[in-house]
Amino acid sequence: MQRLCYGAVRLSMSGPRKLTPREAWHRYLNSRRTELTEETASTYHYRLKLFTEWCEDNGIETVAELDGWLLDQYESFRAGQNIASTTIHNEMETLKSFVEYLERIEAVDDDLGERVNVPDIPRGERSRETKLSADRAIPLIQNYRNDDTLSGTRSHALLETAWHTGARLGGLRSLDLRDFDREERTLEFVHRPETDTPLKNKNNGERIVGISEQVSKTIVEYIQSDRWDKHDENGRQPLFTSMQGRPSSNTVRIWMYMATFPCLHEECPHGYEKAACEFRCHSKSSQCPSSRAPHHVRTGSITWHRDRGVPKEVTENRVNASQDVIDEYYDKASRQERMEQRRRPHLHKLDIE
Incomplete structure (x- = not known):
């Protein structure tokens, strides 16, 4: 497997606020190269690619132009493409992290990351029910x-x-x-x-x-x-x-x-x-x-x-995941399965006799 190449990160002599969305996208991913697995980096790459292309299609030339209104417009654009609520949630979560990075390098206004809305989704919709039973x-x-x-x-x-x-x-x-x-x-x-x-x-x-x-x-x-x-x-x-x-x-x-x-x-x-x-x-x-x-x-x-x-x-230790x-x-056991297989065997402990 070959690592993704996010493009050369050039020095901007005119300051970070002049970075184009594409330059900022590459810079962000390169800054996180050591902490992300290849699979996660690839996912972030694709999500921010969509945002970068939207910026270019809408004439946004520098990241300094980004504001709460534009970020809201992007969310509305993605929501209008009939994609799953979990997809929008994940994309906006990644975008929020990206904007917070831009804040840190002083490429955008302070607190712009707080204006990225990450839509909440019902707990039951966050994971897929499909499993091999x-x-x-x-x-x-x-x-x-x-x-x-x-x-x-x-x-x-x-x-x-x-x-x-x-x-x-x-x-x-x-x-x-x-x-x-x-x-x-x-x-x-x-x-x-x-x-x-x-x-x-x-x-x-x-x-x-x-x-x-x-x-x-x-x-x-x-x-x-x-x-x-x-x-x-x-x-x-x-x-x-x-x-x-x-x-x-x-x-x-x-x-x-x-x-x-x-x-x-x-x-x-x-x-x-x-x-x-x-x-x-x-x-x-x-x-x-x-x-x-x-x-x-x-x-x-x-x-x-x-x-x-x-x-x-x-x-937790066997499968390498937190509780x-x-x-x-x-853990996709139904409520009935949980009662029958996990709780009923313990009922004898509650006998008064």
Whole structure:
């Protein structure tokens, strides 16, 4: 993966207030290069690109021209494009950070950042409800284990690893052979940005995660029978390999879509014939109504961890997320599920007899 290039940051001899929106955009992103992961920087790059192009289309030549009215006009412009409320919220949040940076370098009026409106959105709309539920994941995994043609395949090992660790896509992609300890039955997630496998939370994302004997057995079987013996361009040996070496993020995403096809263990719930189903090719695997991306597997895994009674602090460490984030974005148990699986078993503690 090649790092994004935000353009040369030239010195402005006439002062920061003469910076064009495009120059300021590049300068801001370069100033945050060391603190942002590549994925986050790419997201900020795109959001501010939209704002910069709007400024240019509306004849705004320097950032000093920005005021509360123009910022409000931009918000109205984006809201009028029929995009999700969460998208507008995130874009305006990034824009606010950008304007606060411009304040700091004295390129815009003081307190202009306070005039950027970040629209509030209902708590329930901040996260996606899509997940790989335990009701689907467990039969899938059991079928992989019991089917001699599927057991130990890359799809099997990838799904088992993702489900039992709750790892992010980047974490799965980052794993090397050396990160799997067969004897101790652990997987170690290491932040290695210099060789193209950063973790989302950088050094704070590093952790050793214990796995069960069955999951360890699956990984061993995969290594011995279905793993391509390849090195990546940095001389490392990825755990999950393609014919070329370490897979791209998009390739891992496609692998997970294909690993979660329901027709692997049952008749297609959507009425398609397996042999003729167009979703079974790589380019359309994401269009299967039941296939799931790594993020959906992570969401289902975290909910499963909580439903199985894994202590909160243990879940936090295994999946590398704070309890607040887990509660808001990942733990998708319904109210009925929470009552049945988490609370009802404790009712005996309240007996008066």
